[in-house]
Amino acid sequence: MKFFLKCDEAVHVCDRSQYNEASFLEKLKLKMHILICGLCRGHAKRNTKLTETIKSANLKTLLPEEKQSLKKRLQQEINNGNES
Amino acid sequence: MELLNPEKWVEKYADYLYNYTIVRVNDHIAAQDLISETFLAGLKSKKNFKGEATERTWLISILKRKIIDYYRKINSKKGKAEIHITYRDDDSEGDWLEENAVDPYDKTAEDTMVNEELGLAILECIDKLPEKQAVIFKKKTIEGFDTEAICKEYNITPSNLWVIIHRARKSMAECLEKNWFN
Numbered sequence: 001m002k003f004f005l006k007c008d009e010a011v012h013v014c015d016r017s018q019y020n021e022a023s024f025l026e027k028l029k030l031k032m033h034i035l036i037c038g039l040c041r042g043h044a045k046r047n048t049k050l051t052e053t054i055k056s057a058n059l060k061t062l063l064p065e066e067k068q069s070l071k072k073r074l075q076q077e078i079n080n081g082n083e084s
Numbered sequence: 085m086e087l088l089n090p091e092k093w094v095e096k097y098a099d100y101l102y103n104y105t106i107v108r109v110n111d112h113i114a115a116q117d118l119i120s121e122t123f124l125a126g127l128k129s130k131k132n133f134k135g136e137a138t139e140r141t142w143l144i145s146i147l148k149r150k151i152i153d154y155y156r157k158i159n160s161k162k163g164k165a166e167i168h169i170t171y172r173d174d175d176s177e178g179d180w181l182e183e184n185a186v187d188p189y190d191k192t193a194e195d196t197m198v199n200e201e202l203g204l205a206i207l208e209c210i211d212k213l214p215e216k217q218a219v220i221f222k223k224k225t226i227e228g229f230d231t232e233a234i235c236k237e238y239n240i241t242p243s244n245l246w247v248i249i250h251r252a253r254k255s256m257a258e259c260l261e262k263n264w265f266n
Contacts, residue, residue: 011250015249019225019231050253050260053206056199059099059103059207059226067095070119071094073124
């Protein structure tokens with residue numbers, strides 16, 4: 001097992017860690033990589049900022065079944081319109 | 085030429101309209117009704133859409149009128165000397181204004197407004213992504229579905245998913261930097 005990540009691997013780990021899907025070891029390797037790689041450091045900073053921004057907006061979404069019922073009503077209306 | 089695409093309205097705009105509505109009417113059920121009415125009204129007046137505005141701003145303009153109507157209806161039912169207010173969340177009790185004395189830890193109206201604008205800016209940026217990226221990014225990032233569930237639903241491999249997410253995140257960061265952080 002290698003300890004140093006390549007840039008594309010670091011970017012991938014960084015993406016997954018935004019969703020808490022990177023392991024402790026992976027995150028450690030990412031930190032090491034960022035220490036020596038300015039490009040990835042910039043990317044990681046930007047990526048984390050995106051995550052925080054989205055989180056802070058506290059967006060609400062409709063549940064899938066609620067969307068489904070909206071769709072159904074709209075579709076019904078579309079079909080009615082086509083017949084007449 | 086068909087300018088509007090009602091079949092895709094729910095997928096594309098329901099969440100946007102919902103976030104717009106919920107801060108204004110503060111009632112989950114009423115918000116859904118308003119959105120549904122907006123879509124139906126949009127469908128009826130489809131011919132009036134001239135393509136000058138985007139589909140989304142056009143729908144919002146319809147929604148605004150629906151929200152005004154909603155408050156008119158509520159107000160006409162009132163006419164009593166009591167003041168009822170609706171609370172932000174379900175676990176707070178009581179219907180009287182006095183019971184809801186100012187809470188210093190409550191969010192200020194300004195915070196709520198900034199939050200709403202940010203939320204809408206994010207959804208606008210998502211709307212600019214290619215369709216598949218938009219749906220998958222939203223599922224993963226905002227609705228919080230796990231990787232496995234999304235892969236199953238769209239029949240893609242995890243590495244496909246991460247490529248899509250990576251591209252979407254890149255465009256999202258660019259879009260928000262342009263439209264929000266400036």
